[in-house]
Amino acid sequence: MTVLSAPAKAEAFAPHLTRGRSRAAVSGTLWSLLHTVVPNLSSALIFLVGAAFLSPEDFGQIAIATAVVSIALAFSTAAFGEALIQRAELERGHADAVFWLNVAVGMAHAVLLVAVAGPVARWFDAPDLAWLIPLLALKVPFELVAVVPTAMIVRSMRFRLVALRTAAGTGAGAAICLAMLFCGHGILSLAVGQVAISVVICAVALWCSGWRPGLAGRAGDIRALSRYGLFAAGQRMLGTLRVDHLVAGALGGPALLGLLVFAQRIFLLLASLAGGALSSVLHVVLSSMQHEAEKTRRAFLLATFAAAVLGFPVFAGAALVLGDVVRLAFPERWGEAALAAQVFCAAGFLATLGVVQGALIRSQGRADWWFWYQLAQEAGTVIAIALTFRFGVAAMVVAIVAKTFVLWPVSVAMTLRLVGGSATAYLGAALGPALATAGMAAVVWSLPPMPGPGGIAVAVAAGLAVYPVLLAALCRRQLLDAWRTLRPNKVTHR
Numbered sequence: 001m002t003v004l005s006a007p008a009k010a011e012a013f014a015p016h017l018t019r020g021r022s023r024a025a026v027s028g029t030l031w032s033l034l035h036t037v038v039p040n041l042s043s044a045l046i047f048l049v050g051a052a053f054l055s056p057e058d059f060g061q062i063a064i065a066t067a068v069v070s071i072a073l074a075f076s077t078a079a080f081g082e083a084l085i086q087r088a089e090l091e092r093g094h095a096d097a098v099f100w101l102n103v104a105v106g107m108a109h110a111v112l113l114v115a116v117a118g119p120v121a122r123w124f125d126a127p128d129l130a131w132l133i134p135l136l137a138l139k140v141p142f143e144l145v146a147v148v149p150t151a152m153i154v155r156s157m158r159f160r161l162v163a164l165r166t167a168a169g170t171g172a173g174a175a176i177c178l179a180m181l182f183c184g185h186g187i188l189s190l191a192v193g194q195v196a197i198s199v200v201i202c203a204v205a206l207w208c209s210g211w212r213p214g215l216a217g218r219a220g221d222i223r224a225l226s227r228y229g230l231f232a233a234g235q236r237m238l239g240t241l242r243v244d245h246l247v248a249g250a251l252g253g254p255a256l257l258g259l260l261v262f263a264q265r266i267f268l269l270l271a272s273l274a275g276g277a278l279s280s281v282l283h284v285v286l287s288s289m290q291h292e293a294e295k296t297r298r299a300f301l302l303a304t305f306a307a308a309v310l311g312f313p314v315f316a317g318a319a320l321v322l323g324d325v326v327r328l329a330f331p332e333r334w335g336e337a338a339l340a341a342q343v344f345c346a347a348g349f350l351a352t353l354g355v356v357q358g359a360l361i362r363s364q365g366r367a368d369w370w371f372w373y374q375l376a377q378e379a380g381t382v383i384a385i386a387l388t389f390r391f392g393v394a395a396m397v398v399a400i401v402a403k404t405f406v407l408w409p410v411s412v413a414m415t416l417r418l419v420g421g422s423a424t425a426y427l428g429a430a431l432g433p434a435l436a437t438a439g440m441a442a443v444v445w446s447l448p449p450m451p452g453p454g455g456i457a458v459a460v461a462a463g464l465a466v467y468p469v470l471l472a473a474l475c476r477r478q479l480l481d482a483w484r485t486l487r488p489n490k491v492t493h494r
Contacts, residue, residue, distance in 0.1 A: 060254025
């Protein structure tokens with residue numbers, strides 16, 4: 001029986017795997033940065049062009065269709081791919097069993113989505129959903145087929161291939177979507193672009209992984225992955241399922257949902273740029289350390305510091321300039337969403353740290369903990385929307401962000417239980433970047449008002465100039481420790 005070993009030793013799929021985990025983490029983070037930047041640039045471009053051509057109601061309709069399709073993805077077996085990554089000793093039968101299970105589930109869910117499209121369109125009084133949902137349903141089988149080959153690539157830490165796969169898919173999807181938008185195809189452009197991304201990513205993952213499905217899988221292989229896989233599936237369900245969009249669309253209509261989606265899209269773009277490069281790398285690296293408590297603790301604190309260094313200034317700067325950016329870059333119909341986007345930035349500080357918390361908790365085999373925490377957050381979001389939708393999009397976002405702050409200490413408690421130490425030591429890892437960010441914000445805030453793009457450019461330039469100086473002054477020891485830990489290992493030649 002073929003055995004595929006732990007992530008740090010996965011020579012079966014990566015004979016060239018770098019042995020040093022710190023070095024692999026640096027290389028992986030750089031490639032994951034590409035994996036994050038390309039989709040975000042593509043998404044931002046589509047977002048900007050789409051907002052010029054489409055109305056909030058159009059955005060609301062595509063959001064409802066995407067949310068309905070996300071139900072199928074949320075209740076699928078896609079998260080068993082994460083169980084393949086986390087498992088210390090992986091047999092070939094595990095991968096085969098997950099692959100064929102995903103194929104069957106993907107086809108069944110696509111057929112079900114086609115069947116429910118008509119009733120959903122009548123429920124939301126949005127006729128376009130009758131064809132949007134079946135079109136987007138084509139995504140489901142392709143995304144599930146890609147799960148196992150992608151897991152094999154990630155498990156062996158070949159982050160370059162993950163980045164190239166994502167870049168190819170998002171690039172192709174963006175090109176198709178933009179071409180159709182300029183040709184006047186409206187919301188059809190966004191739907192076709194989404195499907196194209198899933199198709200290309202699936203094809204590239206199968207080609208790059210070096211893995212091919214076989215028939216070694218058995219029912220027992222699924223059972224062996226089920227405990228971690230089911231809770232990981234639950235967590236993925238919460239990340240994929242857009243109950244908030246369904247509730248906002250049902251209660252407030254597609255136009256209100258479109259404004260909420262606009263504000264969320266800006267927040268998610270910022271969050272992905274600030275911390276997306278760390279997420280997949282941290283899960284793999286921390287999984288490889290799951291039986292080494294002291295190394296895990298040090299890696300976690302270092303990752304918390306790195307996440308704060310990257311994420312805090314992004315969200316603080318965005319909160320200061322987003323109002324002007326939205327007024328200048330988007331049609332007037334989107335102005336109401338500007339304040340909502342700025343309020344979302346307050347939750348960005350917790351989202352930055354949450355990337356590291358989630359990676360740690362899942363890597364230590366406690367996907368169940370993270371699932372229940374995310375479930376509480378999602379339930380709170382739905383309740384906040386239901387209570388405040390009558391008061392507009394900004395009020396909804398204020399309630400959502402307030403709920404996030406109330407529940408965040410729970411994630412801190414879970415984290416400290418796994419790594420040990422005190423809350424003071426944990427929060428201290430992010431204190432220096434927080435102070436440097438506050439100083440940067442004070443400088444930008446004190447600048448004299450300048451209308452137009454010139455004022456935004458001056459504010460951004462001032463922030464970029466001030467933040468590194470303050471960070472170096474406040475965090476010199478932490479920066480040196482990070483450099484000593486992550487610098488490439490020297491090779492001695494004889």
